[in-house]
Amino acid sequence: MxxxxxxxxxxxxxxxxxxxxxxxxxxxxxxxxxxxxxxxxxxxxxxxxxxxxxxxxxxxxxxxxxxxxxxxxxxxxxxxxxxxxxxxxxxxxxxxxxxxxxxxxxxxxxxxxxxxxxxxxxxxxxxxxxxxxxxxAYAGALGQRPGAVVAGGTGLIALGTDLSGWRRADGWGHLLGDCGSGAWIGRAGLEAAMRAYDGRRGGSAALLARAERRFGPAAGLPAALYPRTDRPAVLASFAPDVAGCAVDGDPVAAGILERAAGHVAEAAAAVCPAGPAGAGEVALAGGLFRLGEPLLGPLRAELGALLPGARVVAAAGxxxxxxxxxxxxxxxxxxxxxxxxxxxxxxx
Amino acid sequence: MxxxxxxxxxxxxxxxxxxxxxxxxxxxxxxxxxxxxxxxxxxxxxxxxxxxxxxxxxxxxxxxxxxxxxxxxxxxxxxxxxxxxxxxxxxxxxxxxxxxxxxxxxxxxxxxxxxxxxxxxxxxxxxxxxxxxxxxAYAGALGQRPGAVVAGGTGLIALGTDLSGWRRADGWGHLLGDCGSGAWIGRAGLEAAMRAYDGRRGGSAALLARAERRFGPAAGLPAALYPRTDRPAVLASFAPDVAGCAVDGDPVAAGILERAAGHVAEAAAAVCPAGPAGAGEVALAGGLFRLGEPLLGPLRAELGALLPGARVVAAAGxxxxxxxxxxxxxxxxxxxxxxxxxxxxxxx
CATH class of the missing domain: 3.30.420.40 (ATPase, nucleotide binding domain)
Structure with missing residues (x-):
């Protein structure tokens, strides 16, 4: 040996x-x-x-x-x-x-x-x-090139570097931030479900139906969520339902994903290194972006507005x-x- | 005896x-x-x-x-x-x-x-x-008269009756609702503080300064909040700071209270019994409404828009x-x- x-x-x-x-x-x-x-x-x-x-x-x-x-x-x-x-x-x-x-x-x-x-x-x-x-996540997505990576799943964090230092945005957890994350989208979707249940403005009957299919009767939702220790994961488990409702044409669900896209772009913009226009790469990494077009469509538009020179790429690894x-x-x-x-x- | x-x-x-x-x-x-x-x-x-x-x-x-x-x-x-x-x-x-x-x-x-x-x-x-x-809370605020009561503190619930049955809105807790409550306002204020810390859009340097005064350095906020079992109360403890910032002219804080006022009015509108215009009473009960004019000003406007016939009264008891x-x-x-x-x- x-x-x-x-x-x-x-x-x-x-x-x-x-x-x-x-x-x-x-x-x-x-x-x-x-x-x-x-x-x-x-x-x-x-x-x-x-x-x-x-x-x-x-x-x-x-x-x-x-x-x-x-x-x-x-x-x-x-x-x-x-x-x-x-x-x-x-x-x-x-x-x-x-x-x-x-x-x-x-x-x-x-x-x-x-x-x-x-x-x-x-x-x-x-x-x-x-x-x-x-x-x-950054190295998996962009290797050792300068740029910005948004890592999104249950939570969300953005990290950027010009190779002289790091900039970080969000990643503060489901109560202080993680804006646009799976937990954020799922939470907003469940709030819209309960609004429909109450007859409050901003509700979505389609999201209510999906929430009851996943978690049981609406009135029991608090008891299904609050005793759990993995509340962010429970919230995030509803994000695919929000995306599904948006695909089916529900305007409330589509609005939630548009706001999420705005938050993701804001995090990317806060960390993306300054550079010659067109030079920056922004990579989207993690399961969040598997929600597909209902999120990616508005996200491309938001990134185009906030980071007009950036090239949006999928994570390499x-x-x-x-x-x-x-x-x-x-x-x-x-x-x-x-x-x-x-x-x-x-x-x- | x-x-x-x-x-x-x-x-x-x-x-x-x-x-x-x-x-x-x-x-x-x-x-x-x-x-x-x-x-x-x-x-x-x-x-x-x-x-x-x-x-x-x-x-x-x-x-x-x-x-x-x-x-x-x-x-x-x-x-x-x-x-x-x-x-x-x-x-x-x-x-x-x-x-x-x-x-x-x-x-x-x-x-x-x-x-x-x-x-x-x-x-x-x-x-x-x-x-x-x-x-x-309803009986304390309006006695046995028909109307609607919004009870707001750390959480928020609205209850209304025409004396033939009850209607309820929100009160679903800090993750599913309680929209416009103390926890909701405080959470939104802390999110705006972290946005300023990151350099993200929507941040408020004034809220960041207040958050650090109350909880210590911003980067330590997650560790100060998430291990607590009384997270909604911790969030709500920041609501007076949001109101204070709004009084000082901070537009982000004022915007948070305007959105909170909208949510409170939506809950009231969902439960207020139908009746002849001008006949309905809506009472505001609980510590939330001690945040004062930064909340009450926009709330009167929102209630006027959503419930034009209602009379807004303070809770009697x-x-x-x-x-x-x-x-x-x-x-x-x-x-x-x-x-x-x-x-x-x-x-x-």
Whole structure:
């Protein structure tokens, strides 16, 4: 079994890298070859492992031990298969690791304190990137190019960079913001349903019918929602119904998606780096944008108005591929995304 | 000590009645003389007791035993003082009780099951009204006249009656509705603060400054809000800041209060009984309306547009006085507010 220290830095191009994406719905880990450079910026993914057990978050923040207990054996098994080495042998060829985690900025202290020593001890790896999930979403969507990424799902955050620093907008959660997110759209749709139930202005009988199909009688909706601990996810689960109503021609549902599109564009505009007109890229990443044309149609119009020079692109890859991109760049000494104590911390 | 049964019904006019107002911030109990009729519709309150211990709500709903453990000794002490009778003697002159409770409609099953027998056993009282807190708010605001009442505080609900039945609007909580409430206004104000922090459109630097004064640095706001179990109250605590900013001329804050006023008027319009123009009364009850002119100015305009015939009045009294009004009417056999299995249940 090769000692971790026996991997020469010059071998990094052919070495292995690990990307990790840790979030509320679980953990995903990818093993990849570092790649040869710009032609293969994201590395070449060899294998991916998914765990549906989210990493625990306790009083001290994200539980580094719980993350390592899932990541180490998964990577060692994948590395063994990739290199033909038994046991933990293949892990000796790992040269860089990038971990993207939801809550990294505010809950990542234990990861920042414990992961560098733990990974050096386990695999001899010194090159480590700790990234907010918005940064891995950015790298997955745009690689290391300047621009802006809106990551939308249950929540919504926008991140932009001119490669000299980061700008962030929203991502403040379902009560303070996440404007235009799945939870925002679903909440607005349920409010319109209850307005119809009450006979208040702004109601939609179509949304009321959909809400009752999904959650039961309208009067029972508060009891179905408030005791839940995953209220934002419950709200977001109604967003596809709002989109469906809009497709069916419901003007209230269409209005909700138009306002959501405005909020998404506002977040993008707040973070998009200034540059020559036509040069900026704005990528839309995450499940929110699978709501389709009822959202994307007005969103293109809003982005055209607020960011007339920007080119709207689909995300090239997901946050896990973004983590691999960062790990591969770190292995090659080519990280161009800016370091930031809360968003992207590099150990070299 | 007179036996409870010794109180003749003909003595009801001179008998004692009890009103109870049970809510999230505690319990209030009033002892009153039943009064002689229309000239004294609300009875004459002799004494009031306040407990800051909210009645417990468990899996079975509002805890009837916990409510009785607070109400019985408080009333017996007041009745003893009122009648000069020692011990529980004065309670024998009680002829009717009205209990208004938050959550009565959905969580009141144990109260409905246990209170009638318990009060007959304790004081020989058979006349009992069990009312939703919105109904006691209505009776406190408008007595037994037809009309509409908007009860606004942290939440918001509108209730209206033509005396043949009730209409209700909103009161669905801070995620599904409570549109225009204190939580709604505070939430919108904090969103505008975070928009200013991000540089998004729709932000207000004045609201951001006020939010940081109240809750600390903006980036820490999610951590200050989301772990709390009383999030609606935290949001509502910012509503006076929104009103203050509006008074200082901030257009974003003024816009929030204008939209809130629109929502309040929509709820009132949905429940206001149809009638000859100019005949309807709409009462504004609760702490929300102490936000003053920044809310009341646009609210008068919105109500004028949606309910051109209505007369907007201040609430005559609070929910506790409403409970006394209902108990006194029950004692005299003059309840005119309509019975409803969830909103107002009478035992005679």
């Amino acid at each position: 090769p000692e971790p220290e026996s991997v020469p830095v010059s071998a990094c191009g052919g070495g292995l890298v690990v990307g990790v994406d840790s979030g509320g719905s679980g953990l995903r880990v990818a093993l990849a070859r570092a790649g040869a450079g710009e032609a293969e910026p994201g590395g070449r993914v060899l294998e991916t492992v998914t765990s549906r057990e989210p990493v625990r978050t306790g009083a001290g923040g994200i539980d580094a031990g719980h993350l390592l207990a899932q990541v180490l054996p998964a990577v060692e098994a994948m590395a063994g298969r990739a290199t033909g080495a038994g046991g933990r042998g293949g892990a000796g060829r790992i040269v860089a690791v990038a971990v993207g985690a939801a809550g990294m900025a505010t809950l990542g202290d234990r990861l920042r304190a414990e992961l560098p020593a733990a990974l050096e001890r386990a695999w001899g790896v010194r090159r480590l990137a700790l990234a907010a999930d918005a940064v891995t 997901d946050p896990l591929s973004g983590a691999v991109t960062i790990a591969a760049a770190l292995a090659r000494g080519e990280v161009r995304l800016p370091e930031d104590p809360r968003l992207l911390q590099l150990t070299r | 007179p036996e409870p049964e010794s109180v003749p019904v003909s003595a009801c006019g001179g008998g004692l009645v009890v009103g109870v107002d049970s809510g999230g911030s505690g319990l209030r109990v009033a002892l009153a003389r039943a009064g002689a009729g229309e000239a004294e519709p609300g009875g004459r309150v002799l004494e009031t007791v306040t407990s800051r211990e909210p009645v417990r709500t468990g899996a079975g709903g509002i805890d009837a035993g916990h409510l009785l453990a607070q109400v019985l000794p408080a009333v017996e002490a007041m009745a003893g003082r009122a009648t000069g009778a020692g011990g529980r003697g004065g309670a024998g002159r009680i002829v009717a009780v009205a209990v208004g409770a938050a959550g009565m409609a959905t969580l009141g099953d144990r109260l409905r099951a246990e209170l009638p027998a318990a009060l007959e056993r304790a004081w020989g009282v058979r006349r009992l009204a069990l009312a939703a807190d919105a109904v006691t 609070d929910p506790l006085s409403g409970a006394v009004t209902i108990a006194a009417a029950l004692a005299r056999g003059e309840v005119r507010l309509p019975e409803d299995p969830r909103l107002l249940q009478l035992t005679r």
